[in-house]
Amino acid sequence: MTKTTIPEEEFTYPGSTGCPGCGANLVMRYLLKGLGDRTVLSIPACCWAVMPGYWPSNCLKVPILYTAFEATGAGISGLRAAYDAKGVKDVTVVGFAGDGGTVDIGLQALSGAAERQTDAIYVMYDNEAYMNTGIQRSGATPWGAWTTTTPGGATKNYKHEPKKDIMAIMQAHGIPYAATVSVAHPEDFVKKAQKAKSLKGLRFIHALSPCPPGWRMSPQLTVEVARLAVDTHLFPLYEIDDGRLRITRKGKGTPVKEYLKIQGRFSHLDESQVDSIQKTVDERWAKLLKRESEGA
Numbered sequence: 221m222t223k224t225t226i227p228e229e230e231f232t233y234p235g236s237t238g239c240p241g242c243g244a245n246l247v248m249r250y251l252l253k254g255l256g257d258r259t260v261l262s263i264p265a266c267c268w269a270v271m272p273g274y275w276p277s278n279c280l281k282v283p284i285l286y287t288a289f290e291a292t293g294a295g296i297s298g299l300r301a302a303y304d305a306k307g308v309k310d311v312t313v314v315g316f317a318g319d320g321g322t323v324d325i326g327l328q329a330l331s332g333a334a335e336r337q338t339d340a341i342y343v344m345y346d347n348e349a350y351m352n353t354g355i356q357r358s359g360a361t362p363w364g365a366w367t368t369t370t371p372g373g374a375t376k377n378y379k380h381e382p383k384k385d386i387m388a389i390m391q392a393h394g395i396p397y398a399a400t401v402s403v404a405h406p407e408d409f410v411k412k413a414q415k416a417k418s419l420k421g422l423r424f425i426h427a428l429s430p431c432p433p434g435w436r437m438s439p440q441l442t443v444e445v446a447r448l449a450v451d452t453h454l455f456p457l458y459e460i461d462d463g464r465l466r467i468t469r470k471g472k473g474t475p476v477k478e479y480l481k482i483q484g485r486f487s488h489l490d491e492s493q494v495d496s497i498q499k500t501v502d503e504r505w506a507k508l509l510k511r512e513s514e515g516a
């Protein structure tokens with residue numbers, strides 16, 4: 221039997237107030253296994269702002285600075301400056317924010333932190349909508365997904381715009397490291413967190429984070445849906461290290477309909493719409509392979 225490389229020590233206690241099957245719980249668990257307890261988190265308004273529990277309880281073994289929704293980039297900049305002023309060098313500063321708090325309202329602060337090469341790791345857990353406030357559409361909601369702010373009418377019951385490409389946006393800032401991670405591939409996830417920790421400057425991690433109530437699926441499907449996202453090439457696992465792209469799990473090339481059909485948020489899509497998503501996924505995957513072979 222192959223021995224796992226994942227550290228045994230846990231940095232999350234039981235008692236998270238997340239929903240059953242919450243993918244964001246696993247994102248935090250694997251992230252902290254990679255980073256260890258000399259970590260401080262800056263968390264804005266999002267599900268994870270409430271998931272640690274009610275004071276004086278906290279299901280995390282690390283301290284948290286709560287900030288306003290739009291301010292994670294400023295939070296990590298302030299924390300880093302404070303630790304530097306005190307001469308504390310061994311603390312990893314981490315921004316941990318949802319997709320809405322990252323690709324929409326927090327993008328300006330994140331861009332500033334990236335441009336200043338703030339020495340911190342920024343993690344976006346991406347459940348593809350504003351879940352904490354009731355499944356509203358975000359810039360990271362994919363084309364075709366139902367949300368509560370895309371309701372009503374034959375043509376308006378799903379999002380009609382594509383998902384923002386946050387990895388491309390971050391790469392355009394010339395940051396030293398960016399990676400995608402999945403809760404279905406914990407070894408790959410933990411290794412990338414460890415690598416990010418070993419580097420300097422602004423490092424970015426994009427974690428797909430299944431959300432049973434928002435994705436309209438059974439809580440027991442969290443890991444399966446995350447695995448299908450990788451296997452269908454819909455959410456490829458790769459890293460961009462010093463400008464060089466490397467795919468870390470190739471996936472099986474499973475038809476994308478297998479990923480879509482277990483989620484109620486896509487149940488209204490007809491065959492031609494599923495085909496069009498497949499075509500987009502295939503094109504993006506071909507581009508990624510080309511970029512890898514060109515070392516770009």
Ligand SMILES: Cc1ncc(C[n+]2csc(CCOP(=O)(O)OP(=O)(O)O)c2C)c(N)n1
Binds near residue numbers: 268347351352
């Ligand atoms: C300026 C501001 N606008 C709106 C809100 C309300 N609000 C709190 S959490 C949240 C949704 C966060 O979405 P996301 O960042 O995707 O995290 P998730 O809830 O999905 O975990 C919203 C809209 C707020 N706290 N502050």
Ligand code: SF4
Binds near residue numbers: 243434
């Ligand atoms: S709404 Fe979704 S992201 Fe938020 S706690 Fe529940 S499962 Fe997790």
Ligand SMILES: [Mg+2]
Binds near residue numbers: 318347348349350351
């Ligand atoms: Mg979200």
